Amino acid sequence: MSTIKPDLHAILDLDRIVHEPARLAILTVLAAAEAVEFLFLQRITGLSKGNLSSHTQKLEAAGFLETLKAFRGRIPVTSFQITEDGRAALHAYHKQLRALLPKEGKP
Amino acid sequence: MTPHDLDALGALTRDYAAFQTRKSGLATALGGLMAVALAVGSLSPLFMGARLGHRLLLEYLVWTPLLWLLLKEFLARALYRGAGAVKALPDGAYERRRWFWIFGLAMFLLAVGLTGLYAFARGLLQAHAPRGCVPAPPLWLLAMPPVYLLAMPWAIRGIEEARVYAVLVGQSVLWFLPFFLFYFAAPTPPLKTGWGLFGDLLGVSILVLWYLVMIWGALAMVRGWKEHRDFRRLLGTLP
Numbered sequence: 001m002s003t004i005k006p007d008l009h010a011i012l013d014l015d016r017i018v019h020e021p022a023r024l025a026i027l028t029v030l031a032a033a034e035a036v037e038f039l040f041l042q043r044i045t046g047l048s049k050g051n052l053s054s055h056t057q058k059l060e061a062a063g064f065l066e067t068l069k070a071f072r073g074r075i076p077v078t079s080f081q082i083t084e085d086g087r088a089a090l091h092a093y094h095k096q097l098r099a100l101l102p103k104e105g106k107p
Numbered sequence: 108m109t110p111h112d113l114d115a116l117g118a119l120t121r122d123y124a125a126f127q128t129r130k131s132g133l134a135t136a137l138g139g140l141m142a143v144a145l146a147v148g149s150l151s152p153l154f155m156g157a158r159l160g161h162r163l164l165l166e167y168l169v170w171t172p173l174l175w176l177l178l179k180e181f182l183a184r185a186l187y188r189g190a191g192a193v194k195a196l197p198d199g200a201y202e203r204r205r206w207f208w209i210f211g212l213a214m215f216l217l218a219v220g221l222t223g224l225y226a227f228a229r230g231l232l233q234a235h236a237p238r239g240c241v242p243a244p245p246l247w248l249l250a251m252p253p254v255y256l257l258a259m260p261w262a263i264r265g266i267e268e269a270r271v272y273a274v275l276v277g278q279s280v281l282w283f284l285p286f287f288l289f290y291f292a293a294p295t296p297p298l299k300t301g302w303g304l305f306g307d308l309l310g311v312s313i314l315v316l317w318y319l320v321m322i323w324g325a326l327a328m329v330r331g332w333k334e335h336r337d338f339r340r341l342l343g344t345l346p
Binding site: 024025028029031032033034035036037038039040041042043044045046077079094097098101 | 109110113116117118119120121123124190191192193194195196197345346
């Protein structure tokens, strides 16, 4: 019977919602601002509209972000804001990731 | 995606957000240019009494700060929000400093407004003959300090903007206040006796202020242009 190494345990413990690269990028951008418009998220992540919508919906369902709807004149504008849970999840993910990565000078 | 990439992504977002709250780019440069133009215009010995059409030139110049507020908003929308709006994270210390500037400018405008009113009231109450050396100032000018004041809390987003607005408002009121002082409240006859040491000090102070405005205006133009160049570079790094 094979046993899982502690390092592999740590990798498997990573939050899958946050770990996906597109969602990680979205959360990182949202954590650096109070509110971010859909257009900017699209530009900075390089995702298509549909892809971005799908990822933000998953993050919203996980309680990691809030969607803010407003109007600029007659044009609807969608913005996003990271929640406290989202910030905590991102912080925890960063901590885990840094612990997993090899220290400088070590293989 | 490495932690380094993530840090870079966060930094890029923060830099972009700064242009929507704290940095003004070309609006700062425009403010510097307007400040220099006002200062250079004031050199004309007939500036105070100069006319444009049927109105005093001054009646147009007092709108400069409000014109800048409109133009800076237009520049912000046209140049710095093209990739979407991003609201920066709240910074308590920065907000306190912004309100400090707004409060300081409000106090200055209150002092200027009250001085103008005092000059007007003194002229009326003591029945001083209006001075012939300056044209009669339109009384609506007295409404400008409260107008400048009311526009501030909504239109001034950052400290840099507060500085530009303070310089433009300061210059505008510096040119129109003497009208009220000379016309309604100047000691009679000021031209024969002169104002002595007070007059000399006032002259030197205005000259020092004039140089400071010129230097500040030149620096603001350079800083604004540099910020704008930085923003163009930042936009170029977006995928």
